[in-house]
Amino acid sequence: MATFPFELVSPERLVYSGKVSEVVVPGTEGEFGILAGHAPFVSTLKPGVLTIKGEGAPQKLFVRGGFAEANPQGLTVLAETAIPLAELRSENLAQMIKDAQEDVEDARDEATKARRLTVLESLKSAASAIESETRGGH
Numbered sequence: 001m002a003t004f005p006f007e008l009v010s011p012e013r014l015v016y017s018g019k020v021s022e023v024v025v026p027g028t029e030g031e032f033g034i035l036a037g038h039a040p041f042v043s044t045l046k047p048g049v050l051t052i053k054g055e056g057a058p059q060k061l062f063v064r065g066g067f068a069e070a071n072p073q074g075l076t077v078l079a080e081t082a083i084p085l086a087e088l089r090s091e092n093l094a095q096m097i098k099d100a101q102e103d104v105e106d107a108r109d110e111a112t113k114a115r116r117l118t119v120l121e122s123l124k125s126a127a128s129a130i131e132s133e134t135r136g137g138h
Helices: 090-106 110-134
Strands: 004-009 014-020 022-027 030-035 041-044 048-053 059-071 074-084
Touching (some): 014 074, 022 041, 048 074
Antiparallel strands (some): 048 059
């Protein structure tokens, strides 16, 4: 299977850099998979699970905020948050959900409230997906 260069960067560090065969990204318009030679493409991220497929078992990380940029040379994902699922504690996610709920309650107008509700819903769906995954999914 053809591989391509992939980098996952968060503000703290370069989280992943290497050759991969596929990356599945949680985009705001829906999940999408990137393979070698993908057409140029930019998407913002929604909170969710990013899956890196290469040699060995797929690596899964919780990502939030930021964007993905694909081109025929490879893929770069810049994420505000990128935590390997193995390191993600349910308390971390619970705190993010709690903070997002407070943000919704503090919203001063409908547009802001709607945006914040979208983030809250994405976090909740990511939390349930991660929970089923770590409880003995794959």
